[in-house]
Amino acid sequence: MALNELTIHAARTGLQAKQFSSTELVKACLARIKQTESKINALITVCEPSALREAKKADQNGYQPSVASRQPLAGIPLVIKDIFSTKGIKTTAGAKLLANYVPVYDATVVTRLKHAGAIILAKANLDAWAHGSSGENSEFGPTKNPWDLSRVPGGSSSGSAASVAADQCLAAMGTDTGGSVRLPASFCGVVGLKPTYGRVSRYGAIALASSLDSMGHLTKDVTDAALILQITAGPDGRDATMPDQPVPDYQKNLSPPLKNLTIGSLLPAKMAPPLKKIYQQALTVLAKQGAKMISVKLPHLDFAIAAYYLIMSSEVSANLARFDGTRFGADRQKFGAEAKRRIMLGTYALSAGYYDAYYRQALKVRTLIAQDFAQTFTKVDLIATPVSPELPFKLGEKTADPLKMYLSDLLTVPANLAGLPALSIPSGYVKQLPVGIQFLGPLFSEAKILQTAYHYEQQAPWQKKRPRL
Amino acid sequence: MAKTWLTIIGLEIHAELKTASKMFCHCPADHFGRPANSQTCPVCLGLPGALPFANRQAIAWTIKTGLALDCQVNTVAKFDRKNYFYPDLPKGYQISQYDQPFCQHGQLDGIRLRRVHLEEDTAKMVHQPGQTLVDFNRAGVPLMEIVTEPDSRNGQQAKAFLKHLQQIIRHLKVSDCDMEKGSMRLEVNISLSRNPVNQLRVTSDELPKYKVEIKNLNSFRFVERAINYEITRQTALLRSGRQPRQETRGWDTKKQQTYSQRSKEEAHDYRYFPEPDLPPLKISRRQINLIKKQLPELPAGQQQRFQQQGLTEYQARVLVSHPQKAQYFEKVMLTIKNKIKINLAANLIINNKINFQKTSPRQLVAQITQKQPPPLGASRLQLIIKQILDKHPKAAADYRQGKAGAIKFLVGQVMSQSRGRANPDQTRQAIKSLLDK
Numbered sequence: 001m002a003l004n005e006l007t008i009h010a011a012r013t014g015l016q017a018k019q020f021s022s023t024e025l026v027k028a029c030l031a032r033i034k035q036t037e038s039k040i041n042a043l044i045t046v047c048e049p050s051a052l053r054e055a056k057k058a059d060q061n062g063y064q065p066s067v068a069s070r071q072p073l074a075g076i077p078l079v080i081k082d083i084f085s086t087k088g089i090k091t092t093a094g095a096k097l098l099a100n101y102v103p104v105y106d107a108t109v110v111t112r113l114k115h116a117g118a119i120i121l122a123k124a125n126l127d128a129w130a131h132g133s134s135g136e137n138s139e140f141g142p143t144k145n146p147w148d149l150s151r152v153p154g155g156s157s158s159g160s161a162a163s164v165a166a167d168q169c170l171a172a173m174g175t176d177t178g179g180s181v182r183l184p185a186s187f188c189g190v191v192g193l194k195p196t197y198g199r200v201s202r203y204g205a206i207a208l209a210s211s212l213d214s215m216g217h218l219t220k221d222v223t224d225a226a227l228i229l230q231i232t233a234g235p236d237g238r239d240a241t242m243p244d245q246p247v248p249d250y251q252k253n254l255s256p257p258l259k260n261l262t263i264g265s266l267l268p269a270k271m272a273p274p275l276k277k278i279y280q281q282a283l284t285v286l287a288k289q290g291a292k293m294i295s296v297k298l299p300h301l302d303f304a305i306a307a308y309y310l311i312m313s314s315e316v317s318a319n320l321a322r323f324d325g326t327r328f329g330a331d332r333q334k335f336g337a338e339a340k341r342r343i344m345l346g347t348y349a350l351s352a353g354y355y356d357a358y359y360r361q362a363l364k365v366r367t368l369i370a371q372d373f374a375q376t377f378t379k380v381d382l383i384a385t386p387v388s389p390e391l392p393f394k395l396g397e398k399t400a401d402p403l404k405m406y407l408s409d410l411l412t413v414p415a416n417l418a419g420l421p422a423l424s425i426p427s428g429y430v431k432q433l434p435v436g437i438q439f440l441g442p443l444f445s446e447a448k449i450l451q452t453a454y455h456y457e458q459q460a461p462w463q464k465k466r467p468r469l
Numbered sequence: 470m471a472k473t474w475l476t477i478i479g480l481e482i483h484a485e486l487k488t489a490s491k492m493f494c495h496c497p498a499d500h501f502g503r504p505a506n507s508q509t510c511p512v513c514l515g516l517p518g519a520l521p522f523a524n525r526q527a528i529a530w531t532i533k534t535g536l537a538l539d540c541q542v543n544t545v546a547k548f549d550r551k552n553y554f555y556p557d558l559p560k561g562y563q564i565s566q567y568d569q570p571f572c573q574h575g576q577l578d579g580i581r582l583r584r585v586h587l588e589e590d591t592a593k594m595v596h597q598p599g600q601t602l603v604d605f606n607r608a609g610v611p612l613m614e615i616v617t618e619p620d621s622r623n624g625q626q627a628k629a630f631l632k633h634l635q636q637i638i639r640h641l642k643v644s645d646c647d648m649e650k651g652s653m654r655l656e657v658n659i660s661l662s663r664n665p666v667n668q669l670r671v672t673s674d675e676l677p678k679y680k681v682e683i684k685n686l687n688s689f690r691f692v693e694r695a696i697n698y699e700i701t702r703q704t705a706l707l708r709s710g711r712q713p714r715q716e717t718r719g720w721d722t723k724k725q726q727t728y729s730q731r732s733k734e735e736a737h738d739y740r741y742f743p744e745p746d747l748p749p750l751k752i753s754r755r756q757i758n759l760i761k762k763q764l765p766e767l768p769a770g771q772q773q774r775f776q777q778q779g780l781t782e783y784q785a786r787v788l789v790s791h792p793q794k795a796q797y798f799e800k801v802m803l804t805i806k807n808k809i810k811i812n813l814a815a816n817l818i819i820n821n822k823i824n825f826q827k828t829s830p831r832q833l834v835a836q837i838t839q840k841q842p843p844p845l846g847a848s849r850l851q852l853i854i855k856q857i858l859d860k861h862p863k864a865a866a867d868y869r870q871g872k873a874g875a876i877k878f879l880v881g882q883v884m885s886q887s888r889g890r891a892n893p894d895q896t897r898q899a900i901k902s903l904l905d906k
Contacts, residue, residue, distance in 0.1 A: 085511075085518045093517070105511050107518055206517040211745035240522045240747050315745055318550050321561025322515050326603075350552070350740035359742060 003028035005167045005466070008076050008224045015063045015075050022055040022075030022119070025170075029077050029121055033168045036469050040144045040166055042159040044082045045090050045123040051077060054119040071117030072231065079163045079172035082123040083130055084110050085204040089120065093206045094156075095128040096139040097323055097334040107204025108236045109173060109215050116231045121169050125159030129320065130180055130208045131338045132156050133408040136399055139336055144395070145187060146467040147433055151392040154184030157218065161188040164218045166469055171219040171228060177208045178308055179387075179412025181216035182424035186387035186436025189426045191453070191463060192218045193225045195233065196444050197419035199245070203238040209315040211241075212308075212416045221463050222425065222454040226250035229446060245444050253447040254454040258289050261452065263439075264296030264380035268411060271389045275435055278428035279386050282437045285459050286384075286452070296383060298372040300365060301414060307365035308413045309406060310349050310358050317346030341402065370418040377442045382452055385411050387424045387436040411438065421446045425453050426462035434462075474661035474707060476700055477671055478621035480580075481656040482634060484613045484644040485590060486527050492589045492611040493521030493564065500606035501650050505595070513609035515559030520746050523548070527587060527611035528571065530643040532752065533760050534613060535572025535585040537637055537767055542757045546571045547749040548587075552740045556601070557591040559608055564589050567741040569749070577637075578630050579669075581618035588612050613644065619658070619671055624696035628689045631655065636768050640792065648687045655692055657683040659699050661707060679715040683727055686720055695720045698727055771795060775815075779808035779885075784815045793825070794818050800830035809889035810837050816888060845890045850883075853891070854899055857882045868904050876900060 003025045006014065014020050030048055037043060058075035061067055067074055080086060083093050085103035087110075092098045106114065114120075127137035135143040135158025143158040145151040146166040153162040157174030161184030164172050174181040176194035185192025193216050200215035207213060215232060219225045230250050235242040265283060267276070287293055320343055325331030335343070349358035376383060388411065398405040415422040420440050427437035437456075441449045457463060491498050494512035511519035532542050549567035570586030592608040594601050615634065621627040635646045635653060646653035658680050665675040681699060686692050703713045718727040743749075766774070768789045775785035775798075788795045801814045814837055817823050823833055845853075857879060858865050867875035876897060883896050 085516075091517075098517070101517070103511075103516065103518075105516070105519075202518075203520050204511075204518040209745075238522055239520050241745075314742060317740075318552055318560075318562050318742070321552060321554070322517070322559060324554055324561055326556050327559075347740065350742050352738045352740075355740075355742070 002032070002167070004032045004169070006170060007220045008073065008170050008227055011076060011170055012063075012068070012072070016068060018063075022058040022077075023052065025075065026051050026055040026077045026119060026121065029169050032166070033122065036146070036166045036168060039149055039469060040146055040153075040162045041141050042125055042143050042153075042163040042166065042168060043079070043122040044092055044094070044125050044140050044159070047089060047120055047122060050089075051119050051121045058117060058119065067117075071115075072227065073113060074117030075119065076117065076171075077119045077121035077169055078113060079122045079124050079160060079169040080110060080113075080120055081126055081157050081160045081172065081174045083126060083175055083206045084173060085206070086110055086120060086123065089123060091123065091206070092140070093129050094126040094138045094140060095334075095336065095339070097330045098328060099330075101328055103204075105204060108201035108238060109232050110204065112231050113173070122163070124157070124163055124172055124174075127156035127158065127338070128336050129206070129316075129339050130156040130175055130177060131316075131342060132158075133179065133183055133405055134158070134393070134395075134398065135162075135184070136395060137336065137338045142395060145392050146469055147189065148392065150394055151433070152187065152395055152397075154187030154388075154392065156180040157184050157192075157216075160218050161185055161190055161192065164188070164190045164220060165467060167466065171217060171224050173215070173217050173228075175205055175208070176214045176216045176412075176416065177212045178312065178416050179409045181214075181218060182387050182412050182422060182436070182438060183408065185218050185424040186426075186438075187392040187434065188218075189429075189434030189436075189463070189465065189467070190218050190220060191222055191225050191426070192216060192424040192436075193229060193446070193450075194415060194422045195229060195446055196421040197416075198239075198242045199421065199444065199446065200229070200232045201236040201239040201242060203236060207315075207319040209312040210319065211315060212312060214416065222423075222450055222457050223251070223254060225423065225453075226254055226450045229450075233446075248447045250447055250450055253451050256451065258291060258452060258455050261286075261291040261382070262380045263291050263293055263452075264376055264383045265293055266296050266298065266383055266385040268386065268389045271386065272391070274430045275386060275389065275391070278430065278435045279437060282427040282456065282460065283384060285456055289455055289459065291452075294380060296376050296380060298369065298376065298414065300368045300372050303365045304369055304414045304417060305406060305410060307362040307369070308409070308417055309345070310362035311366060311417075313342040313346035314349050314359050314362075315346065316342040317344075317350065338402070366417045369414055373414070373418045373420060373440075373442075381441070381448060382445070383440040385438050385440070387411060387438045391430055391433045391435070415440050419443060421449055423449050423453050425457060426465070427460065428462060429465065434465075474663055474704060475665060475668060475671070476622050476696075477619045477660050477662050477676065478623075478627050478696060479619040479658040480617045480621060480627060480631065481658070482615040482631065483654040483656075484615070484638055484646055485652040486530050486611040486613055486644050487642075487652075488524055488526045488530070488611055490524060491609040492524050492527055492587070493609055496609065498610045500610060501652075503606050505602070505604040506606060508606040509608070513559070514605055515561075515608075521564060521744075523747055523750075524611060528750070529760055530641070531571045531585060531587045531613050532757065533641055533764060534615075534638060534643055535575060536757070536761050536764055537641055538572070538575040538577050538582050538585065538615070538634075540572035540575030540582060540585055542572055542752060543569055544752050544754070544757075545569060545749055546752060548744040548747045549741045550744050551588075553737050555591070556603055557594050557608070559592060559605065563591065564744055564747070571752075578633055580620040580630050583616045583618050585613065585615050588614060619676065620669070622668075624693035624700075627657065627696060628693040631689055631692060633768075636790065640765065640768050651687075655686045657686060657692060657696060659683065659696060659703070660713070661700070661703050677712075679713055681713060681715070682717045684717055684719060684730065691720050691722065694725060695727055698725070702727070778802060779811055780815050784812075784819060787819050788815065797825045797830060801833055804831070804834045805837065809884055812885075813837055813889045845887055845892070850887070850891055850896065850899060853883050853886050854896070854903060857886060858900075858903070865904060
C-alpha cells in the first residue's frame with residue numbers, strides 16, 4: 001500500500017512506529033498529485049515547498065507519545081478547500097475575482113489543524129464561492145470524478161472529495177451549506193461529515209450563507225472523521241453563533257456497541273431502483289446490528305429547496321457585497337454567472353415590498369422544517385436517507401438548467417436549514433460509481449452519528465474500494 | 470390672514486461609545502489622531518471570512534443610556550444588516566439594529582425618544598487633491614444612535630434638548646460627545662405642518678408629505694441656526710404655494726445657510742435583514758435591573774438636590790454643568806451642613822475663587838469655617854434689611870407684637886440674601902433698631 005493511500009490513523013501509527021517519515025508521506029502525496037492532477041483537476045494551489053519544509057520539521061520533532069498527545073496530526077498532510085483563509089497562501093474561493101488574494105490570517109479551522117501538527121499540502125478546487133452542486137462552477141476549471149472522468153465529483157467541495165478519493169492526500173477540509181460536503185463525499189466514495197451549525201467555527205472561511213455554512217471534512221473512514229472533528233470542534237471566541245457546548249470524546253465513542261438505536265428511514269419519492277436497493281441493503285446491515293427501523297416523513301420537506309434558495313441567496317447578496325471593486329483587485333463584472341444569479345435573486349428577495357413574501361416566508365418554512373425534525377427525533381435517534389436520488393451525473397448534463405442543478409441538494413439541504421449534523425458514508429456501487437447513505441441526528445449528536453457510521457463501516461467496508469486512475 | 474404653519478422637528482444623534490475595544494473586534498476604539506489604518510484587523514477591515522463578535526460593554530452602555538432616558542429595554546434585541554454601497558463601508562453592509570433595538574419609547578424634556586440603538590461606525594474618508602483615501606481606524610467603533618419623535622417645535626428647544634442629552638451621556642461616562650472630534654454627530658429632520666389637532670403631539674398622518682434632513686451639523690449653535698434658516702426657507706416656499714422638496718441638505722457655515730446635497734429620489738432601499746452572524750440577544754429583567762442600579766444620579770436630579778441644599782437654581786445649574794466642580798462640591802457638602810456656608814462654598818467654586826485642583830475639599834471647608842465672611846458694608850446691609858422687611862410685612866408685624874421667632878426668621882432671610890456675608894449679631898441689632906423705632 002502506498003503511503004498516500006493511508007488513513008490518518010494508520011499513518012499516525014506508522015509515523016510513531018518509525019516505519020516511514022512525514023517527508024516520505026508528503027512526497028508520496030506530491031507524487032500522486034503529479035500523477036493524477038491533470039486528470040481530475042482537484043487542486044488550485046499545491047504548497048510543495050512549504051509542505052516539505054513542515055514535514056522535515058515534524059520528522060525532527062519526532063512522534064513520541066509526548067508529541068502525539070499534543071499534536072495528534074503531527075506530520076499528516078491535508079488538503080484544505082480553497083475557501084478557508086490561509087495566511088500567506090492564496091485563497092481564491094474558486095473565483096477569478098480572488099485569483100490573487102492572499103489572506104493575512106488563518107481561519108480558525110486552519111489554525112487548529114496547524115496547532116495539531118497537520119501540514120497544508122494543497123488548496124482544493126471548488127465551485128466558485130461554493131455556489132454549486134457539481135464542481136462545474138469553478139472558475140479554475142471543473143474537477144472530474146476519479147471514478148469516471150466524464151462525470152462530476154459533486155460540489156461544492158468538489159476538489160476536496162476528489163483529492164481524498166484519488167489518494168492525493170489523507171483527508172481534506174470542506175464546507176457544507178446545502179450539501180457541499182455530503183454530496184461530493186457520496187459521489188466520490190468517501191466519508192463526509194457536516195457538523196451541527198455552531199459546532200465548528202466559521203471564522204476565516206469565506207462566507208456563502210452565514211446562517212447555513214457548516215465547516216466539515218472528507219476522510220477515508222469514520223475514525224478519521226471523528227479524529228478531525230475532535231480538533232476542529234468547540235468555541236473559539238470569534239464565531240458568535242457557537243454555543244458553549246462541551247466537546248465529547250468522539251474517538252472513544254466509536255467502538256462501544258450500538259444499544260437501543262432506533263433509525264427513521266426517509267426515502268424520497270423518486271429514486272432509481274438500483275440506488276434504492278443499495279439504500280435498503282445498508283439499512284439491513286444496521287438492522288442486523290440491532291438497530292430498530294421505522295419509516296418517517298417530514299411534512300414540510302417539499303418546501304425545503306425553495307426556502308433554502310431564498311435564505312441562501314439573500315445572505316449571498318450581502319456577503320458578496322464587499323467585493324465591490326474598491327478592494328481585492330477586481331470589480332463586480334468579474335463575478336461568474338451563478339454568483340450574479342444568486343446576488344440578484346437575494347437582492348430581490350430582500351427588497352422593500354418583497355421581503356414579507358419571500359424572505360420572511362422562507363424563514364417560516366425553515367422554522368417548520370426544524371420543528372418537523374424535532375418532532376421526528378422524539379421517536380427516533382437518527383434519520384437515514386440517501387444522499388442523492390441519483391448517480392454522479394455527466395459533466396455538462398445540468399449546467400444549462402440551474403433549477404435542475406439546485407434540486408440535486410434535495411436530500412442534503414434540510415439538515416442545513418435545521419442546523420443538524422449529518423454524515424455521508426459509502427454504501428455500495430452501481431456501475432462502478434459510488435453511492436452514499438446519510439445519517440442525520442439531533443443538534444450536537446455527532447458522537448451518535450459517528451458511532452453508528454463506524455459500526456456500519458465495520459460490517460460494510462465500502463470505503464476501502466478505490467478508483468483506478 | 471396669512472396661513473400659519475407648525476414647525477415639526479425630529480432629531481437623530483450619533484454618539485461614539487468610549488469602550489476600550491471596537492464593537493465587533495478587539496481593536497482599540499479610541500481612534501482620534503492615530504496613524505491611519507494602524508488600528509485594524511480582519512474583522513473591522515471586512516476581510517473575507519472574518520466574523521463579528523459583539524462587545525458586551527457597548528451593549529450594557531447603550532441599555533444604560535436608554536434607561537437614563539426613560540426608555541423601555543427590549544428583552545429580546547437583535548442586530549440587522551443594513552445594505553448599501555459606500556467606500557467607507559468595508560463589508561458592503563453596516564451592522565445596525567432595525568426592528569428590535571435595545572431601547573425604545575423614552576422621553577427627555579417633554580420630547581419623546583423613539584429608540585436608542587447600537588451600530589458600528591464607518592471608516593473615515595480622507596479627501597486629497599486628486600484622490601480619496603480610506604482610514605479604517607474608525608470602522609467598527611461602537612456608535613449609539615438616538616432618534617426622537619417629531620416633538621421639537623423650534624431651534625431653541627432642539628438646542629436645549631441636545632445640550633441636556635449631551636450632558637446626560639457625558640455624565641454616564643459612555644461617550645465624550647465631543648463634536649469637534651466627531652464623537653457626537655447631529656442630524657435634524659424638519660418640515661412644516663398646517664395646524665395639527667394637538668400642537669404638542671403631531672400624529673403620523675398629520676405629518677407633511679415631505680421632510681428635509683440636515684446633516685453634518687457639528688455644533689448646537691448650527692443646529693439652531695439651520696432650523697431657523699429652514700423655517701424661513703420652507704415658510705416662503707409654502708406661502709407661495711410650493712411644497713419643499715424631500716431632500717438632504719448640508720449647513721454652509723460661511724454663508725450661514727443650508728444647501729441641497731441630494732434629493733430623496735436617490736433614497737436607498739437598505740434591504741435590512743437579521744444579521745446571521747450574531748444571534749438575537751436575550752436581556753433578562755435581572756440584567757436590566759442590575760444596570761438600572763448602577764445608573765448614577767442624573768444631572769437634573771443632582772441639580773434639584775443642590776437646590777434643596779440651599780443653592781439657587783443658577784448656582785446648581787452651573788455646578789452640574791461642570792462635573793468636576795460638582796464632584797468637588799459634593800465632597801464639601803459632606804462636611805458642611807450650614808446652608809449659608811454651603812452657599813459660600815458654592816460661590817467660591819463657581820467663581821473660580823479657589824483652585825479646586827490644588828485646594829482639597831477639606832482645606833476649603835477649614836477656610837470657610839475659620840474665616841469670617843468679608844463684612845458687608847453698613848449701607849448695603851441697611852438696604853438688604855429694608856428689602857426683606859418690605860417683602861415680609863407679616864414677620865415685621867409679628868415682631869412688633871412680641872413674637873420672638875419673627876426676628877430669627879428675618880435674620881435668616883437677610884443672611885441668605887447677602888449670601889452669608891452679613892454678620893448675624895449686627896443684623897439682629899440693625900433689624901431691632903429699625904423695627905423698634
